[in-house]
Amino acid sequence: MDFTGKKVLLHDTSLRDGMHAKRHQITLEQMRQVAGGLDEAGVPLIEVTHGDGLGGESINYGFSAHRDVEYISAVTDVVKKARVSALLLPGIGTVDHLKEAVSCGIHMVRVATHCTEADVSQQHITFASEMNIEAVGFLMMAHMITPEGLLEQARLMESYGAKCVYCTDSAGHLLPHEVTEKITVLRQNLKAETEVGFHGHNNLGMAIANSLAAIEAGAVRIDGSVAGLGAGAGNTALEVLVAVLDRLGADHGTDLFKVMDVAEDLVVPLMDQPIRVDRDALALGWAGVYSSFLLFAKRAAVKYGVSSRDILVELGRRKTVGGQEDMIEDLAIDLARAKG
Amino acid sequence: MSKKLRAAIIGPGNIGTDLLMKASRSTLIEPYWMVGVIPSSPGLARAKSMGLKTTAEGVDGMVDFIEEDEIVFAFDATSAYVHAENSRKVNEKGVLMIDMTPAAIGPYCIPPVNLDEQVKSVAMNVNLVTCGGQATIPMVAAVSRVQEVAYGEIIATVSSKSIGVGTRQNIDEFTRTTASAVEKVGGARKGKAIIIINPAEPPLTMRDTIHCKTVDKPDKKAITESVHRMVAEVQKYVPGYKLKNGPVFDGNFVTTWMEVEGLGDFLPKYAGNLDIMTSAGLRIAEMFAERINAGEMVLKPVAAKA
Numbered sequence: 001m002d003f004t005g006k007k008v009l010l011h012d013t014s015l016r017d018g019m020h021a022k023r024h025q026i027t028l029e030q031m032r033q034v035a036g037g038l039d040e041a042g043v044p045l046i047e048v049t050h051g052d053g054l055g056g057e058s059i060n061y062g063f064s065a066h067r068d069v070e071y072i073s074a075v076t077d078v079v080k081k082a083r084v085s086a087l088l089l090p091g092i093g094t095v096d097h098l099k100e101a102v103s104c105g106i107h108m109v110r111v112a113t114h115c116t117e118a119d120v121s122q123q124h125i126t127f128a129s130e131m132n133i134e135a136v137g138f139l140m141m142a143h144m145i146t147p148e149g150l151l152e153q154a155r156l157m158e159s160y161g162a163k164c165v166y167c168t169d170s171a172g173h174l175l176p177h178e179v180t181e182k183i184t185v186l187r188q189n190l191k192a193e194t195e196v197g198f199h200g201h202n203n204l205g206m207a208i209a210n211s212l213a214a215i216e217a218g219a220v221r222i223d224g225s226v227a228g229l230g231a232g233a234g235n236t237a238l239e240v241l242v243a244v245l246d247r248l249g250a251d252h253g254t255d256l257f258k259v260m261d262v263a264e265d266l267v268v269p270l271m272d273q274p275i276r277v278d279r280d281a282l283a284l285g286w287a288g289v290y291s292s293f294l295l296f297a298k299r300a301a302v303k304y305g306v307s308s309r310d311i312l313v314e315l316g317r318r319k320t321v322g323g324q325e326d327m328i329e330d331l332a333i334d335l336a337r338a339k340g
Numbered sequence: 341m342s343k344k345l346r347a348a349i350i351g352p353g354n355i356g357t358d359l360l361m362k363a364s365r366s367t368l369i370e371p372y373w374m375v376g377v378i379p380s381s382p383g384l385a386r387a388k389s390m391g392l393k394t395t396a397e398g399v400d401g402m403v404d405f406i407e408e409d410e411i412v413f414a415f416d417a418t419s420a421y422v423h424a425e426n427s428r429k430v431n432e433k434g435v436l437m438i439d440m441t442p443a444a445i446g447p448y449c450i451p452p453v454n455l456d457e458q459v460k461s462v463a464m465n466v467n468l469v470t471c472g473g474q475a476t477i478p479m480v481a482a483v484s485r486v487q488e489v490a491y492g493e494i495i496a497t498v499s500s501k502s503i504g505v506g507t508r509q510n511i512d513e514f515t516r517t518t519a520s521a522v523e524k525v526g527g528a529r530k531g532k533a534i535i536i537i538n539p540a541e542p543p544l545t546m547r548d549t550i551h552c553k554t555v556d557k558p559d560k561k562a563i564t565e566s567v568h569r570m571v572a573e574v575q576k577y578v579p580g581y582k583l584k585n586g587p588v589f590d591g592n593f594v595t596t597w598m599e600v601e602g603l604g605d606f607l608p609k610y611a612g613n614l615d616i617m618t619s620a621g622l623r624i625a626e627m628f629a630e631r632i633n634a635g636e637m638v639l640k641p642v643a644a645k646a
Contacts, residue, residue, distance in 0.1 A: 058493055058532055058534065059491075059493045059551040059553070059593065059595075060493065060495050060534060060549070060551070090511045090512070091511055091514075091515065091534060091535040091536060091537065092515075092534050094512040094515055094516065095512055096512070096516075114537065114538075114539065116500060116539040117500060117508075117537050117539065119505075119508045119509070120508050120511045120537065122508075122509055123509065123510060123511065123512055144539075318540070318544075319538070319540035320538070321536065321537075321538050321539070321540075323534070323536045324497060324536055324538070326495045326497075326547075326549035326597070327497075327547070327549075329585075329588070329595070329597075330549070330584065330585050330597040333585045333588070333597075334585070
């Protein structure tokens, strides 16, 4: 494997996906510090939003310490070079939320749908184009669809105006050869000017390997979170990815030592728990479950005296999708009742 | 024996056809016209074979027959884009419009919560909110009629197969309209709505979670009783409306989990989200019909606006 001269655009999601791991309680000051550090290190793209995207603040997903507009404004104020994105899940956030985010200075919106439901993103991708911000399509839980099915959905997003479409491994379930198959089909069949991206989770310890497979198959945008701060066992650790890409000669524009320092000095100290492949995160990855279910399952398990692993495995069997956090407590009640 | 009142169904698609099958069993409503725009529509052919008058000329193909056919109700199962025009045309002839689109030009109606109010005010256009609204707002109201609700949040999960193109292209309209009705009809000071689409096979039955945050400490006994009473009210017209879990109390938060299974008339049973719309639409017409038959209410033409 040799990526000499290969351009890779890194997108940090610690201030969005990492919100899951922090129960959406990151402070404005922490956001400023981390974003400032990433910007200084040369990370070109930074995502800032509630973990479940714009409008995600809710009983279902958790109320954030601050509103999205406050977080976004705090970050757009401090960054000098990096472009800032927000995430939006149609069905949770609306164009109204997007308008607010645009007024706070975001450069890009990533519109996320379940991998089979791309057509619900039309309204939001179209609107982003009208507002002159970049629209990116984010096809979540990509392990639940064939490469050809994923292509069909990616083409829809492309037709609405998405400049880039992501294969998003929300459950951290994919293995490198599966990433290769999916990205290859996307790269070979989407328009040449449409970029392909990959977003990984480390639930099976595959995040770096999957990211490399994605780049080799033609993906140019790769998500990572500094120190891995993200849902489940975390995202692809950005500083690790940068070190690996350095060794492979890729052109990513990020300063390894600076991003290492952001990880060690700023992000690790703010973690509520170590981000690692613990028993439940491993169960998520193995069973193909949305990574942000992790902390909800742990809490429901304690509240109802049942096993969090049982909850997660059953949610996988039921083919739940991202956003169905409300099924976790419901299932825990059922399991407790069955136990008697 | 009360007289059956005649109705026109506009839109011979899945919803219109399911409504036709339900209305055919009604002792108060007689489906009389099916209105479409595509001559080759299988829904029009089906309606015709069931003895209805049909037209593929849209509402214009039916309005001239309203008086002689004694049409009292119209159900609009088309789209928000054409609803206002459809409504205006039939209202001018004194026909009450039951709006199953998200257009929401008339007041929201969730039968067990505020149908009496709409009947009393003789609203000539009533709107059914959304499927998620029909399934969840009764539960918000069940809490808010006991004590003040500061915040109501609903999560509707529906099968991918049960969600049509219209909803997909304008999913924001679902969240906005439902959230607004959680406030206006459900009685929460602030409302929020979330919709999740799940493509699992076999398709999942509609699921709904309803969270309410009460202003004061929740009265567990009174709320539990109110929730069960409300479930029974909805079950009168949607027998597959089930309280799966709850109410669970956690501080000031009250949560109920519902499952909505349809009757499986024309739409599959899992599509409880669609069934609850057609059932609520018919329920509304029947309630108005009872009042009209009792001579307590007269529908009057709505004058065209200059």
